[in-house]
Amino acid sequence: MDETQDPKPHPHVNASPVAHQPEPTATGESLSIWFFVGILTLAYGIVLVATGVYEHFGHQPDTVLANLQPTFWWGVFLLLFGLFYTVKFRPGKA
Amino acid sequence: MHVVPALWLASNQLTRLSPVDILILALYFALVVFIGFYVKGSTNTSEEFFLAGREMSAWIAGLSFVSANLGSLELMGWAGAAYEYGMLATHWYWIGAIPAMLFLGIVMMPFYYISKTHSVPGYLHLRFGEGARAVSAISFGLMTILMSGVNMFAMAVVMQTVLGWNINFSMWVGAGTVALYVMLGGLRSAIINEVLQFVLIWAGAAMIPLLGLIEAGGWTNLKHNIATNVGNANYTHLWTTLGHFRDNPMGVHWTGIVFGLGFVVSFGYWTTDFLVVQRVLSANNLRAAKMAPVIGAAFKMAVPLIVIVPGLIALGLHNTDGTPVYHLVSDSVAQATGQHSYDQVLPLMLIRYCGPGLLGLGITALVAGFMSGMAGNVSAFSTVWTYDIYGAFLNKKATDSHYVTMGRWSTVIGMLVSIASAYLLEHASGIMDYVQALFSFFIAPLFGTVVLGMLWKRATKAGGFWGLLAGTIASITMFVWVHNAPSALRYVAMSPDAQPMAENLYRALWSWIICVVVTIVVSLLGKQMPDTALAGLVYGVTPIPDDGAKTLWEKPAFWAVVVIVVFFVLNIVFF
Numbered sequence: 056m057d058e059t060q061d062p063k064p065h066p067h068v069n070a071s072p073v074a075h076q077p078e079p080t081a082t083g084e085s086l087s088i089w090f091f092v093g094i095l096t097l098a099y100g101i102v103l104v105a106t107g108v109y110e111h112f113g114h115q116p117d118t119v120l121a122n123l124q125p126t127f128w129w130g131v132f133l134l135l136f137g138l139f140y141t142v143k144f145r146p147g148k149a
Numbered sequence: 150m151h152v153v154p155a156l157w158l159a160s161n162q163l164t165r166l167s168p169v170d171i172l173i174l175a176l177y178f179a180l181v182v183f184i185g186f187y188v189k190g191s192t193n194t195s196e197e198f199f200l201a202g203r204e205m206s207a208w209i210a211g212l213s214f215v216s217a218n219l220g221s222l223e224l225m226g227w228a229g230a231a232y233e234y235g236m237l238a239t240h241w242y243w244i245g246a247i248p249a250m251l252f253l254g255i256v257m258m259p260f261y262y263i264s265k266t267h268s269v270p271g272y273l274h275l276r277f278g279e280g281a282r283a284v285s286a287i288s289f290g291l292m293t294i295l296m297s298g299v300n301m302f303a304m305a306v307v308m309q310t311v312l313g314w315n316i317n318f319s320m321w322v323g324a325g326t327v328a329l330y331v332m333l334g335g336l337r338s339a340i341i342n343e344v345l346q347f348v349l350i351w352a353g354a355a356m357i358p359l360l361g362l363i364e365a366g367g368w369t370n371l372k373h374n375i376a377t378n379v380g381n382a383n384y385t386h387l388w389t390t391l392g393h394f395r396d397n398p399m400g401v402h403w404t405g406i407v408f409g410l411g412f413v414v415s416f417g418y419w420t421t422d423f424l425v426v427q428r429v430l431s432a433n434n435l436r437a438a439k440m441a442p443v444i445g446a447a448f449k450m451a452v453p454l455i456v457i458v459p460g461l462i463a464l465g466l467h468n469t470d471g472t473p474v475y476h477l478v479s480d481s482v483a484q485a486t487g488q489h490s491y492d493q494v495l496p497l498m499l500i501r502y503c504g505p506g507l508l509g510l511g512i513t514a515l516v517a518g519f520m521s522g523m524a525g526n527v528s529a530f531s532t533v534w535t536y537d538i539y540g541a542f543l544n545k546k547a548t549d550s551h552y553v554t555m556g557r558w559s560t561v562i563g564m565l566v567s568i569a570s571a572y573l574l575e576h577a578s579g580i581m582d583y584v585q586a587l588f589s590f591f592i593a594p595l596f597g598t599v600v601l602g603m604l605w606k607r608a609t610k611a612g613g614f615w616g617l618l619a620g621t622i623a624s625i626t627m628f629v630w631v632h633n634a635p636s637a638l639r640y641v642a643m644s645p646d647a648q649p650m651a652e653n654l655y656r657a658l659w660s661w662i663i664c665v666v667v668t669i670v671v672s673l674l675g676k677q678m679p680d681t682a683l684a685g686l687v688y689g690v691t692p693i694p695d696d697g698a699k700t701l702w703e704k705p706a707f708w709a710v711v712v713i714v715v716f717f718v719l720n721i722v723f724f
Contacts, residue, residue: 088209088341091184092348098176099352099510106169106506116504120360126506129356 087144097137103130162313163493164500170509177349177513178326181342181520185330188337195552198335199267199532200431207437209344211444213428214250215452216343217525219350221518222303224456228498229491231460232477234399234650235375235384236723237391238460239453244411247446247716249419251709254442257420258429259693260603262438264685267430269423269599270537276602276686277613279541284617286537288591289423290530294563295587297526298570304519305571311496312512320571323516327523328564331531332557336431339521339528343428346514346521347448353507353514354455357495360502361462374465378473384464387723393646400648409654413661414589417596424529436696439705446712450719459498523567531559590628593657594620597664605672606680606687612672620664627656 107127115121166174192198205213230238266272270289274282305319330338365371376382383390383397390397391406419425419442432438466474475497476488483490489497499511535556540547547555598617601608630637631652641659642651680690698704 086187088344091180091341092345095176095180095345096348096352099173102169102173102176103506103510110504118504119501120364121504123360123363125356125360125502126504129352129507133352 086146089140090144090146093137093140093142093144095137096133097141100130100132100134100137103127104134106130162309163311163496164508166312166509166512167505169505170512173506173509174513174516177517181326181330181345184341185333185338188334188341192333192335192337193550193553195535195549195556197337198553198556199535200427201335201337201340203431204433205340205431205437207432207440207444209340210429210432210437210441212347212448213340213343213431214425214441215445215448216347216350216521217425217428218246218449219347219452219518220300220522220525221307221515222300222522224350224354224515224518225307225492225495227456228460228495229477229493231457232464232475232494233460233479233491234397235379235461235464236387236457237397237399237401239387239457239723240406240410242449242453242456243387243716243719244406245415246419246449247712248411249415250442250446250449251713252416253420253426253429254439254446255706255709257600257603258438258442259435260686260688260691261426261430262432262435263691263694267536268533269421269426269595270533272686273598273602273613274537274541276683277598277608278610280614281598281610281617282537282541284614284621285591285595286533286541288621290533290538292587292591293424293526293530293533294566295570297523297530297563297567298574300519300522300526301567302571302574304516304523307496307515307519310493316575320568323520323523324564324568324571327520327527328561331524331528331564332560335556335560336427336528336532339524340428340431342517342524343521346517349510349514349517351455353511354459354495354499356507357498357502357511358454358458358462361459361498365462365465371461371465374467375461377471378465378467385461385723387720389724394642394644394648394651395646399650400646401651401654402642402644402647405642405651405654405658409651409658413593413596413657414654416600417592417657417661421595421599422592423533424525427529427532434697435694436698436703436705439696440708443705443708443712447708447715450712450716456495460494463494463498523564527560527563527567530563531556534559534563589653589657590624590660591621593624593661594664597661598668601665601668602687604688606683606689607672607677608668609672609675609678611675612668612670615671616664616666616668619667620660623663624656624660627659631656 103126107124107130110116110121110126111124116126191202194202196202227238227241230241261269261272264272264275266275268286270282270286273285301320301324304323305314305316308314308319309316330342334341362368362371365374372382372385375384388403391401391403394400394402429438429441432441463475463477464473468474475494477491477494478486478488480490480492482488496515499508503511535552539555539559540552544551594617597620598613601616602613627641631641638647638649638652639645641647642655644651647655683690685691696705701707
């Protein structure tokens with residue numbers, strides 16, 4: 056391609072200092088995308104588990120199959136999922 | 150789908166959020182704004198701002214790729230379609246996506262990637278010249294801004310109907326947040342939020358099919374219940390009712406599904422809509438760029454679990470006396486009677502199964518979906534405006550930093566125009582169907598132009614331009630024709646029994662055929678372009694570089710075969 060005939064902006068290819076780093080999830084900063092996923096789901100897991108425990112002690116919501124305590128169990132799942140990603144992709148981990 | 154009109158007229162909110170739900174929503178907003186500020190420092194060049202530095206892994210690009218299409222408007226609309234039409238709605242997630250996504254990854258991505266183009270209009274410029282780029286860029290820029298406004302308005306109306314929130318509050322908070330994080334972090338910020346949104350959608354919606362199937366007593370019982378409620382067993386099959394237009398509630402024929410949806414509409418959207426292709430262009434190497442759509446396709450196959458199944462569960466629920474729990478109706482009937490419409494099925498099922506906490510998670514997922522839809526449109530608009538309109542026609546010699554600044558400002562201005570279009574929709578919601586239809590005018594012929602450009606070296610610049618223009622005009626003409634004279638549908642869809650859903654499929658098919666025929670004829674009448682001018686752009690004159698895969702497990706083609714085998718198995722199981 057003749058770049059002189061191409062009026063589009065010419066980017067600085069590989070200008071980013073991290074363009075060739077092996078870490079596939081890097082955002083260009085020290086925090087991984089998966090770390091953001093981890094802390095958000097971890098926080099939601101904690102909130103849901105706490106809510107589920109509260110519901111267990113006489114505050115069951117008026118929803119179908121509430122007796123299965125879906126809030127608590129889904130909270131446990133999200134908490135474990137979030138904990139795994141938060142730890143595995145924590146800042147500073149090689 | 151027509152999510153908004155029925156919701157617009159509903160007067161009573163469906164539920165209210167508890168403090169714990171508001172906490173979950175607030176955590177999401179806090180994180181996305183933080184991400185915007187956090188990544189701002191690494192979006193200094195145009196490559197970083199518009200293409201996320203081309204350093205995304207296959208998984209991130211793949212999830213972002215599929216997430217860009219997983220907006221709340223889609224989720225609510227197709228859940229409603231599942232209630233209305235049954236499993237036929239699944240075709241839009243399987244045959245209407247999977248083959249095209251794999252084709253993009255294995256066949257087309259090498260050309261997009263090695264041409265180092267920044268956009269689909271940019272590829273058209275390299276292959277067919279300024280004319281084709283101008284048609285594509287201007288139409289795409291206009292559509293993305295309008296679609297962003299549609300998302301904004303839809304979010305505000307859904308929040309008003311479900312939660313009783315003020316429309317102005319929802320629109321300005323949503324638009325302000327999206328404008329802030331896209332302006333600061335560009336595509337990088339949008340991609341991170343799309344990956345978050347993908348996880349949130351699953352976290353917020355997965356409990357509906359799980360609890361719904363438990364309540365129904367399993368899939369077999371659900372099918373039985375649906376057959377009892379609707380009076381036949383046709384709603385839980387994918388293909389058996391497609392032998393004739395009148396045999397299925399959608400009024401379509403298998404040729405429309407296979408060729409119209411599975412080939413033209415699907416390939417047009419997934420391979421040439423820059424909003425989704427931009428995500429894959431951010432991949433950090435050729436193998437990642439080829440793998441990303443394959444990974445996206447694998448996840449796309451699972452989406453019916455949280456979209457189609459909730460609609461089917463609502464269809465199969467019945468009271469102890471055997472009467473259906475829900476009797477949802479079309480938008481027009483809902484507007485007249487105040488009943489719930491098809492498109493409300495997802496919020497209704499969310500409220501049925503999810504108490505405090507889970508409800509907040511579900512609502513956050515919907516909000517994230519709407520905001521992600523806005524961000525996707527605005528970031529794609531910003532790129533096409535800066536590279537293919539401003540940089541191509543208005544200011545060709547500016548510095549790289551000037552283009553980044555233009556990208557940031559065009560994000561803000563684009564969002565303001567979106568807000569204006571959202572207010573326009575507020576006062577004339579009937580326009581929304583036309584705005585959503587506009588995309589279909591350009592996508593099918595654009596696919597014809599791009600695929601001929603990539604695979605047929607004899608295609609000329611004039612052929613590409615006139616083919617694209619003729620296909621687009623043909624599509625608009627057919628739309629206007631059927632809109633003004635509904636009986637014309639029998640000619641477009643080639644059957645007097647065709648229903649409106651068939652119109653889109655056959656209109657796309659005809660406009661693609663017209664584009665391809667005109668491109669071929671005009672090209673054959675013109676002078677062939679020399680191979681040297683086509684290097685890096687066209688199959689046959691471009692040596693495809695090795696993608697670096699050494700083992701079978703690293704080869705994108707191997708995983709594409711795995712995905713297509715699963716695709717066929719699913720279609721056979723639910724035949």
